[in-house]
Amino acid sequence: MIKSIWSFFQDDILGMEWLKGLIELGLNQLGLNTNEKIGGSIHFFIYDCIKIMVLLGMLIFIISYIQSYFPPERTKKIIGRFHGIWANIAAALLGTVTPFCSCSSIPLFMGFTSAGLPLGVTFSFLISSPMVDLGSLVLLMSIFGAKVAIVYVIVGLVIAVTGGTLIERLHLKSQVEEFIRNGHSIDVPQEKLIKRDRVKFAWNQVLDTVKKVTPYVLIGVLIGAFIHNWIPEDIIVRFLGTGNPLGVIIATVAGVPMYADIFGCIPIAEALLAKGARLGVVLSFMMGVTTLSLPSMIMLKKAVKPKLIGIFIAICTVGIILVGYFFNLIQGILI
Numbered sequence: 001m002i003k004s005i006w007s008f009f010q011d012d013i014l015g016m017e018w019l020k021g022l023i024e025l026g027l028n029q030l031g032l033n034t035n036e037k038i039g040g041s042i043h044f045f046i047y048d049c050i051k052i053m054v055l056l057g058m059l060i061f062i063i064s065y066i067q068s069y070f071p072p073e074r075t076k077k078i079i080g081r082f083h084g085i086w087a088n089i090a091a092a093l094l095g096t097v098t099p100f101c102s103c104s105s106i107p108l109f110m111g112f113t114s115a116g117l118p119l120g121v122t123f124s125f126l127i128s129s130p131m132v133d134l135g136s137l138v139l140l141m142s143i144f145g146a147k148v149a150i151v152y153v154i155v156g157l158v159i160a161v162t163g164g165t166l167i168e169r170l171h172l173k174s175q176v177e178e179f180i181r182n183g184h185s186i187d188v189p190q191e192k193l194i195k196r197d198r199v200k201f202a203w204n205q206v207l208d209t210v211k212k213v214t215p216y217v218l219i220g221v222l223i224g225a226f227i228h229n230w231i232p233e234d235i236i237v238r239f240l241g242t243g244n245p246l247g248v249i250i251a252t253v254a255g256v257p258m259y260a261d262i263f264g265c266i267p268i269a270e271a272l273l274a275k276g277a278r279l280g281v282v283l284s285f286m287m288g289v290t291t292l293s294l295p296s297m298i299m300l301k302k303a304v305k306p307k308l309i310g311i312f313i314a315i316c317t318v319g320i321i322l323v324g325y326f327f328n329l330i331q332g333i334l335i
Contacts (some may be wrong), residue, residue, distance in 0.1 A: 006146075014142035016051045023047050037229045044225040048267045052217055055139060056263055057206055063134050064205035066097050068198040076115050079125075085165055088124040091117075092160035095128030096153075105129035106299045113180050113303070120168020124160045127316060130290045132156035139263065143270050144279075147334045148327075152283060155326065159287075159319035166315055167308075175308035216264035224267030233275050240277035247281040248324030252317060255288025265289050279331040284324030291316050 011017045024034050032039035082090045109126040132153045140149035240247045265286040
C-alpha cells in the first residue's frame with residue numbers, strides 16, 4: 001500500500017502523468033499525432049511548461065515562506081554559532097532555502113563575507129545555494145525519481161562542504177576585494193513578521209521569480225523538445241552515452257557558458273536521458289549550468305580576484321566531474 005501511495009505521489013502529483021494524457025488526447029482531437037515529430041514536440045512543450053510552472057509556483061511559495069524566517073542577519077548569526085567543518089555544513093544546508101540561481105546567491109555571499117564569516121563557509125553557501133535548493137529536490141523527483149533526487153542533493157552538499165573547506169585551508173582571504181573585506185556587518189534590526197506578512201512576502205517572491213525564470217524555462221523546454229523529437233538517438237548515445245568515457249567532461253564544459261537555473265535545465269536533462277545519455281552526464285550538465293554559468297562568474301569577479309575565481313571553478317569542476325562518473329557507475333541501482 002505504501003508503494004502504491006508513493007507511486008501515485010511521484011507519478012500523478014509530481015510527475016502529473018494525468019496531464020500528459022490529457023494534453024495528448026486534446027492534441028489528437030485537433031488532428032496532431034503525438035507520435036510524430038511535430039505533434040510530439042508540441043506535446044512535450046505544452047506538458048513540460050505547464051508541469052514546471054505549476055510546480056515552480058508551489059515550490060517558490062513554500063520555500064519563500066520558510067526563507068522569511070531566515071533573513072541575512074539571522075542566517076549569519078546561525079552560521080556564526082558553528083565552527084570548523086560544522087560551519088561549512090550549516091552554510092551548505094542553509095543554502096538550500098535561499099535563491100534559485102547563482103547570480104541571485106552572489107549578493108548574499110558578498111554580504112556574508114562582509115559580515116565577517118569565514119571565507120570557506122561563505123563559499124560553501126555559494127556552491128550549495130544554486131545547486132541543491134529544495135526546489136531541485138522536488139523537480140528531480142518528478143523526473144528521475146526519489147533515489148536520484150536524494151543522492152543528487154547529498155553529493156551536491158558534499159561538493160559544497162568540501163569546496164568551502166578546501167578554500168578555507170588555502171588561506172585566500174587576501175583574494176577578496178578590499179571593499180568586501182572592509183564592509184559593514186549586515187546585522188540590522190529585523191521587523192517581526194506576522195503570518196499575513198510572510199504569505200505576502202512568499203507571494204511576491206513567486207511573482208518576481210516567475211518573471212525572472214520564465215524565459216529560461218521556455219528556452220529550456222524548447223531545447224528539450226527539439227532534442228526529444230528531432231535529434232537521432234544514436235547521435236546522443238555516441239557523444240553522451242556509455243560508449244564515450246569523456247561524456248561527463250563534455251557535458252560539464254558545455255554547461256558553463258549557459259545561464260539558467262534548475263527549472264530551465266530539467267527539460268533538457270529529461271530529453272537527454274530519454275535519448276540515451278548517461279545519468280551522470282545529464283546531472284553533470286545540470287550542475288555545470290547552475291553552479292558555473294559564465295554570467296555568475298562575471299558577477300563574482302566584482303567581489304573576488306582572478307586567482308580565487310580560478311580555484312573556485314577548478315574545485316567545482318573537478319567535483320562535478322567526479323559526481324558525474326559516480327552517477328554513471330550507480331545508474332543501474334538508481335533507475
